[in-house]
Structure formats: C-alpha cells, structure tokens
Amino acid sequence: VLVQTSWSTWDNGYIADSQARFPDRSIGHGMLDPQNPDNADQAHYWMEERGLLGFRFHPMYYPDEKVLTTPQNRPLWEVLAAMDAVIQFHLNAACADQIAEIARRHPQMPLLLDHMGYPNLDESPEAFQPIVQLADFDNVAVKISDVHGRSKQAFPYADVHPFIQRLHRAFGAERMLWGTGYPGHHRTKHNWPTLAEELRLVQEGFDFLNPREKDQMLGGTAARIWGLT
Template identity: 95%
Template sequence: MADSQARFPDRSIGHGMLDPQNPDNADQARYWMEERGLLGFRFHPMYYPDEKVLTTPQNRPLWEVLAAMGAVIQFHLNAACADQVAEIAHRHPQMPLLLDHMGYPNLDEPAEAFQPIVELANFDNVAVKISDVHGRSKQTFPYADVHPFIQRLHHAFGAERMLWGTGYPGRHRTKHNWPTLGEELRLVQEGFDFLSPREKDQMLGGTAARIWGLT
C-alpha cells in the first residue's frame, strides 16, 4: 500500500493495519506515517471478542500518537465493540473515526441490538461507511432488508457523515460472485430512494473529500 501510494500519490490514499496487541505499535504508527506516507490505519476489534483490545492501558500511547499525527482511523466492528470506539472518540475528539460496513447490522438480532452503533453518531468525529450491503442482506438487489439499518444511520449521522464503500476489490468479487463495482455504485444511485440527489453525491465523494482533506 505504501509503495502504491508513493507511486500514484494523486490516485490513492494509503491506510495500513497495526497489531493492537503489539507493545511497539505506537512506534510503528509513527514510522508508517512519517516515513512511508500512510494517512491512517484500520483496526479489527471484533476479532478480539474476549478483550477490549483497543482501550487497554498499553494502547494509550498509540492513540496519542495517532491523534497527534492527524491519522484517520477505520474500525471493522460490530455493536459489541462500540463502547471502545466511544471511549476513543471522547478522548480524541479531533481524530476522524470511520465505522466500516455499517457496523455489521445483523438481520437475525432485535433492532435494539444495533443501537450502540447508532449512538456513536453522538460523537462529531465519527462517520459511517455504507459498504458491503449485499453481505448483510438475505435478498437480491437493492437488498431492501438492510435499508432500515441504513435509514437509522442516515437519521443519526446525516449524509455529511456517511461514506460509500465496497469491501474487497479484485478477484475476491469474482470468486465469490459479489456485485461488481459498477453494481455497488448503482446501489447508491438507484437503490436508495430515501436519499436525495445531494445526499447521494455527499455519500459518494463529498464526505470522503472532507475527511481526507481533498477539497
């Protein structure tokens, strides 16, 4: 990623991953941002169900470094991890925090189980990606069974804090018969009739431009 960003600086924004259990992760963050040009990182707290891995005392220096360096942080999470993101958002209110894949809404759970994700909208520095919609759905395009979750996020965050996303690129999409990138784009353009044209434009680029300083 860092090599590609260096090669195509006008076409890519690089984010990496750090091990939240590595005691040297603060130094690694500094290296990858200062020396290699990355602009942020992604963390996967949902893969550590038995530990609040992001908010351990060991990781306090990591978040201090990331906040000081202006990092943009992405979280691969579900509702069980929302309290960790809330703590980070409260402690570092100027650091942009992004929730990947809508915070993994689960159609088999009661609607209130998703509320911790929705309540992260209370922090102005938190935004949400409307991505991998087909992966959460049990229906075909436009995946209407997921729309109530998206509408809740829209009501809470507003289009100004919603971003379009897709999930895995490249061969994974073909291998698993996932929607093409064109179909992912059409989902927003044609499938979300509860969004205005201005809101769709905001979600498809305006929010990202603001967060990564592209305007």
C-alpha cells in the first residue's frame, strides 16, 4: 500500500501513476485537503478517474480546529463512504473524538489509525486511552508502525510494548496491521530501521503475540481491508 506522505503536496499523481503502472503490486492512497471546499469533488476524481482506493488525513496538524468534522466536510465523507474508500488518519489522542464521530456516522467505512495513534512515553497511560477506546467501533483498525520513532530504547523498543499490548487487548490481531512509514531514502538518511528490520520486529520482537497473530498483523488484516483475499 503506497501512501502519499504528509510532507508532500495535494497532487496525488505520482501515487496514482505508480498504482496504474504496477496494478498487481500496489494499492494507492492519496491525500485530500480538509480545508478545501472542493474536496468532495477531488475525492471523486482521484478515485473514479485515477484509481486510488483511499486517502490519508492529518488531523493532528490542525490542533486549533476539529478539521475533519466541520459542516463543510460532510459532503466529503458522504462521497468517501459511497465510493467504499479506505481512510487512514495521522493522529494523536487529541483527535480521537473526530475519528469516533466519523466511525459512528459511517460504520461500514474502514478507518485506520496510523503509527499507533502516536503514544507518548512522557505522558500518563490515561492520556492514550482515547486511542484505545476507538476499538469500540468495529470499522476502526490500528497500524503498528513507526515503533522505533516512539521509543527511547534500542531494538525491540520494549518501552513501547505496553502501548502495543493495550492496543492488542482492545483491537485484537484481526484489527491490527503492520506498517513502516517513510520509504528507503529517508530511512537511510536518518539511520532508521530497514524494512527488513521492521519486519523482524514483529517476527522476533513481539513475544506477546502468537504465530497466528503475527501472520494476521503482517498480512491477514490488510488482505481483508483491501479485498485481497
């Protein structure tokens, strides 16, 4: 699944072209500007004419506004639901109420929480609870990704494991997905884990998951969400 990055533009053409060129190997997700009054039309264009299967939103970048649930954006969510879009959210706990409102209004639309909802080791466990409570909605799943970025320790980043275990208890492996984050160039530039190391983290570092749950996280959940089975 190729996802337009948050530091890119609103032009999803590269992702759409990549998916069109390699349709058997890639699924494309773009971005939409939640403050653009024409975003419902943009959603229709990128899905209907360019073949994208969903979008990523970044509510945590709008701390002074509940940007996803403004009256202006109601037509956007109606279009996305009607087109069977899969939606991803780059968020923290302060944004959880917006996702809850969308999940409640559109219970058939798959909603994915990126990077575990950004758990913060410097905050109390209670501060993360709004993310955990999103498990109450059957259409919400969580990505176990960028674990390294949340940690203050070396592999396997055990200080983040309590957050992952809370998510596991709440969502179950059936609603957990493996993810990676930035692609190769940025990993090399910033000395982040390689994709092979990200994979090894689940396979060898999460001893609280059994083999079936690891397989589910590494592919089963994604196959169900994007209809790959």
